[in-house]
Amino acid sequence: MDSVTLYCTAALVAGGIYWFVCVLGPAERKGKRALDLSGGSISAENVKDNYNQYWSFFRKPKEIETAEKVPDFVDTFYNLVTDIYEWGWGQSFHFSPSIPGKSDKDATRIHEEMAVDLIKVKPGQKILDAGCGVGGPMRAIAAHSKAHVTGITINDYQVKRAKLHNKKRAWTIYATSFAVILQMPFDDNSFDGAYSIEATCHAPKLEEVYAEIYRVMKPGSLYVSYEWVTTDKYRDDDEEHREVIQGIERGDALPGMRKYSDIAATARKVGFEVVQEKDLAKPPAKPWWNRLKMGRVAYWRNHVVVVVLSAVGIAPKGTVDVHEMLFKTADYLSRGGETGIFSPMHMILCRKPEKTSSE
Ligand SMILES: C=C(CC[C@@H](C)[C@H]1CC[C@H]2C3=CC[C@H]4[C@H](C)[C@@H](O)CC[C@]4(C)[C@H]3CC[C@]12C)C(C)C
Numbered sequence: 556m557d558s559v560t561l562y563c564t565a566a567l568v569a570g571g572i573y574w575f576v577c578v579l580g581p582a583e584r585k586g587k588r589a590l591d592l593s594g595g596s597i598s599a600e601n602v603k604d605n606y607n608q609y610w611s612f613f614r615k616p617k618e619i620e621t622a623e624k625v626p627d628f629v630d631t632f633y634n635l636v637t638d639i640y641e642w643g644w645g646q647s648f649h650f651s652p653s654i655p656g657k658s659d660k661d662a663t664r665i666h667e668e669m670a671v672d673l674i675k676v677k678p679g680q681k682i683l684d685a686g687c688g689v690g691g692p693m694r695a696i697a698a699h700s701k702a703h704v705t706g707i708t709i710n711d712y713q714v715k716r717a718k719l720h721n722k723k724r725a726w727t728i729y730a731t732s733f734a735v736i737l738q739m740p741f742d743d744n745s746f747d748g749a750y751s752i753e754a755t756c757h758a759p760k761l762e763e764v765y766a767e768i769y770r771v772m773k774p775g776s777l778y779v780s781y782e783w784v785t786t787d788k789y790r791d792d793d794e795e796h797r798e799v800i801q802g803i804e805r806g807d808a809l810p811g812m813r814k815y816s817d818i819a820a821t822a823r824k825v826g827f828e829v830v831q832e833k834d835l836a837k838p839p840a841k842p843w844w845n846r847l848k849m850g851r852v853a854y855w856r857n858h859v860v861v862v863v864l865s866a867v868g869i870a871p872k873g874t875v876d877v878h879e880m881l882f883k884t885a886d887y888l889s890r891g892g893e894t895g896i897f898s899p900m901h902m903i904l905c906r907k908p909e910k911t912s913s914e
């Protein structure tokens with residue numbers, strides 16, 4: 556090969572890599588760039604070890620004995636996945652029913668707006684987003700309702716990301732904090748409403764989470780949560796059902812999936828009145844898992860990008876393992892949706908009574 560051919564080949568390969576990584580770039584339009592994939596607050600050299608620790612802790616979620624350690628591992632999980640989620644999904648870390656004729660982005664926003672419509676807040680009122688991720692929902696909800704939204708996430712890296720995104724939308728007021736839902740730094744009766752979108756599923760004890768949210772809400776105000784649950788179709792004696800649910804639990808940092816029937820009982824136990832309960836995944840809603848299934852080629856492309864970036868030392872070692880775990884998790888989630896044994900959007904709407912029993 557003469558030097559001109561060599562030069563042209565090298566230029567073509569370099570151009571191809573640039574196009575693959577930077578132009579094809581984010582799997583989700585306007586998402587994070589592949590070149591910026593990191594381990595969140597974990598330093599690059601520790602990502603692989605943290606992944607291994609996460610995996611051995613969550614491998615058999617039903618056997619987790621030390622519930623106190625769950626929040627730490629949920630935090631580790633979000634250090635590992637936050638950039639990949641933003642890159643491949645966007646700034647809202649949840650599902651929504653697909654809506655014919657609407658983009659995924661619009662379907663996501665509509666699902667978020669429904670939450671704040673349900674809690675009936677007025678412009679300027681203070682509401683809480685318990686488990687806010689990088690703030691995709693809080694920005695949509697603030698824009699739609701003109702309420703002042705305060706977000707809480709256990710993960711410090713997500714606070715940084717959320718603050719960065721929030722800055723670009725200076726016309727509404729936001730705050731994000733690093734705090735554990737179980738000990739929120741807020742006074743009793745301080746919010747005019749609250750919501751959680753696919754977040755309370757990480758807690759070992761839902762009762763403790765609901766009790767803390769109840770504490771900070773004003774009497775008469777409403778709380779809505781989209782819960783991850785097994786449905787009435789789930790059978791514990793069916794091996795495939797158990798495999799699918801365990802696959803979802805360990806790939807999503809869940810210390811044990813709840814039954815749909817546990818949710819309202821828990822809300823009532825802490826003092827809430829249950830106003831409405833509905834599985835938003837049920838027909839006529841269109842499949843929420845469509846978005847996960849449609850991207851086989853995109854997943855493959857993402858895998859190649861992650862392998863290349865890890866090999867050349869741009870993405871931390873361990874990113875390939877995390878990506879592979881998510882790839883498998885996507886399959887379990889789709890199977891959970893298709894079989895109807897799992898829903899990520901069991902909606903519960905609760906009211907804190909005007910007069911509480913302690914008064
Ligand atoms: C509510 C939670 C998260 C729900 C979803 C936002 C995420 C669940 C599984 C994630 C993904 C799976 C496959 C990834 C793919 C292999 C990669 O190339 C690009 C990102 C994914 C699509 C990723 C995106 C986010 C999810 C859909 C849980 C944690 C309670």
Ligand SMILES: C[S@@+](CC[C@H](N)C(=O)[O-])C[C@H]1O[C@@H](n2cnc3c(N)ncnc32)[C@H](O)[C@@H]1O
Binds near residue numbers: 710
């Ligand atoms: C799947 S994400 C959903 C985020 C957001 N609701 C959205 O839809 O984009 C779950 C969120 O719950 C938060 N979370 C989980 N357990 C928590 C805890 N104990 N305290 C505070 N936040 C927690 C995580 O940090 C993460 O931000």
